[in-house]
Amino acid sequence: MSQQILVTGGTGFIGQRLLLKLKELSKPSVSIGRKLAASVFSDEHYVIDINSRSDYSSILKRNSVIIHCAARVHVMNDSLNDPLEAYREVNTAGTLNLAKQAVSAGVKRFIFVSSIKVNGELTIVNKPFRFDDERYPEDPYGQSKSEAEEQLLKLAEDTGLEVVIIRPTLVYGPGVKANFVSLLNLVSKGLPLPFGCIKGNKRSLVSVDNLVDLIVTCMDHPKAVNQVFLVSDDNDISTREMVQQMAKALGKSQWLLPIPTTCYRLVGKIAGKEDVINRLLGSLQVDITHTKDTLGWKPPQTLEDGFKQTADAFLKNKLKD
Incomplete structure (x- = not known):
């Protein structure tokens, strides 16, 4: 029997794109998701939760590689009484439960x-995170x-x-x-925006295509x-540049109002949204x-092409609505 690639989170944003790439490469695949979807791109799909209790043994028998995309995702202003335990149940205990069963099933990677x-x-400008920096998560998801x-x-x-962390x-x-x-x-509305x-x-x-390309490489x-790899388009941009790039991809002229950043910080403090403002300005x-040198890899898609592809899909979807 041929060996399959198992993808968790197979109906999610990354998982679907990854399964399409595996199909393009003629790699047999099986996926796990929390639900059935209109479009499932694997050869087989199973509806099963990722947690500390699920039994995956019947799914793991013919898999040589597991690509674990499923997660309890980051939620702004999480209202749960104990959000850390909810994240741990899926992202920590669920991951380890799957990995231990993978070992028992003879999964290689x-x-x-x-x-x-x-x-x-957050980072200081031009002092980026490195793969070997000490871990410093600041929220329950991280x-x-x-x-x-x-x-x-x-x-x-x-x-x-064999563990690979991306x-x-x-x-x-x-x-x-x-x-x-x-x-x-x-940005698509073409209105003046306060990001100048x-x-x-x-x-x-x-x-997502650059991320998928790295996953396939790994x-x-x-x-x-047993390596940790950071991944990006290798082209860092400011918030202003991001808005300008979006406008270009959408075919919109953009008038960016020169609102001082001190105004943002003042509004954030008054509204109790300082964390949101920090993300916008930071x-x-x-x-x-390390990723490029270790793997001989570089992002195949430019940031400009990635924005254009995203904008085209966004506009096409708007026409359907």
Whole structure:
């Protein structure tokens, strides 16, 4: 029987794009998701939760590689009484439950799609996070991912399972949700926007296609074993530049009002939204030198092409509405 690639989170944003790439490469795949979807791109799909109790043994028998994309995702202003335990149940205990069963099933390699939040929330301009920096998660989501990384590497040491950890920055691409698409929608209206002065910060982004390309590279690369890889488009931009790039991709002229950043900070303080303002004005950069040098890899898609692809999909979707 041929060996399959198992993808968790197979109906999610990253998982769907990854399964399409595996199909393009003629790689047999099986996926796990919390629901059935209209479009499932794997050869087989199973509806099963990622947690500390699920039994995956019947699914794992013919898999040589697991690519673990599923997670309890970061939620702004989480209203749960104990959000850390909710994140841990899926992202830490659920991940380890799957990995331990993978060892028992003879799976060779376990690729864990983690998060840059393991490193922290913000960086100083031109002092990016590195792969070997001390972990410094600041929220329950980042903490649960950090704990999963540590336990996976310990499991690798104890059992010989080949673990690969990938920490993406903000991932965008066709079908992206949340803040990125909200900003894209705002820019698409062609109205004056107050981002003219937010030009001193730097953000690392990664297109979903670049992330998928790195994941596929890590499936069998001998130098990927037990390594941590940061990933981005390798082209850091300010908030102002991001809005300008969106406008260009959408074919919109953009008038950016020069609102001083001090005004943002004052409004954030009054409204109790200082964390939101810090993300808007702050920097989050990653150094992917280790990723490129270790794997002989570079992002195949430029940031400009990634934004254009995302904008085209956004506009096409708007025409359907």
